[in-house]
Amino acid sequence: MAVNIQWLGHSAFMLSLDGHAVLIDPFLTGNPIATTEPDALSPEVILLSHAHGDHLGDTVNIAKANNAPVITNFEIAEHYLGGQGVENAQGLNPGGTVDLDFMTVKFTRAYHSSSFPDGRYGGVPCGFIITTKESGKRLYFAGDTALFSDMELIGDHGIDVAMLPIGDYFTMGPEDSLKAIQMIRPSVVLPMHYNTFPPISQNAGDWAESVNRGTKATPIVLDPGGEYTLD
Numbered sequence: 001m002a003v004n005i006q007w008l009g010h011s012a013f014m015l016s017l018d019g020h021a022v023l024i025d026p027f028l029t030g031n032p033i034a035t036t037e038p039d040a041l042s043p044e045v046i047l048l049s050h051a052h053g054d055h056l057g058d059t060v061n062i063a064k065a066n067n068a069p070v071i072t073n074f075e076i077a078e079h080y081l082g083g084q085g086v087e088n089a090q091g092l093n094p095g096g097t098v099d100l101d102f103m104t105v106k107f108t109r110a111y112h113s114s115s116f117p118d119g120r121y122g123g124v125p126c127g128f129i130i131t132t133k134e135s136g137k138r139l140y141f142a143g144d145t146a147l148f149s150d151m152e153l154i155g156d157h158g159i160d161v162a163m164l165p166i167g168d169y170f171t172m173g174p175e176d177s178l179k180a181i182q183m184i185r186p187s188v189v190l191p192m193h194y195n196t197f198p199p200i201s202q203n204a205g206d207w208a209e210s211v212n213r214g215t216k217a218t219p220i221v222l223d224p225g226g227e228y229t230l231d
Contacts, residue, residue: 034224
């Protein structure tokens with residue numbers, strides 16, 4: 001079986017992991033570069049990195065429409081999703097791992113902030129190390145983060161694909177992402193969290209050339225709606 005990654009724009013991804021559909025940070029409504037409507041998605045599981053509106057996005061409506069569990073941080077699961085009618089929310093913190101039938105998801109720290117659109121505290125922002133059980137592939141979704149030295153430890157897990165922000169301003173930018181790639185040592189790297197809004201505009205082609213020159217990873221730049229398959 002294969003791993004297929006579809007970039008929905010910003011930090012939203014639809015993953016097909018050995019035939020299982022996993023949705024990450026589904027900010028679609030109000031996303032100016034999104035090419036997919038929320039009702040077109042049928043995930044088995046939703047992973048949510050933190051509470052900011054450009055990540056929380058359409059989580060509630062998609063989860064309820066598909067009876068999909070949401071795996072996120074403790075505060076979002078305990079103090080928000082249940083009150084919105086999401087029946088199955090699991091709240092972890094960095095270092096914790098959830099074991100599902102077809103994958104494990106280990107929560108990592110992301111150096112960022114996390115608050116709900118109304119300003120309430122949204123718990124610790126996270127990234128995810130996703131390991132597929134059938135194909136044995138390992139993906140790292142960094143979430144919204146600055147560069148931090150423990151990415152070296154994340155790289156020790158043996159990362160096949162890394163999804164990293166490059167937009168700068170709110171997260172690390174292209175230059176710091178190169179240092180992150182050198183520490184994480186993925187086979188393939190996909191950029192995210194860029195070109196959605198003016199403050200995070202970046203030239204992904206220039207970034208990809210820098211990755212090719214300065215790291216051993218293969219950069220894959222997708223258009224919104226584009227897909228990459230890892231066999």
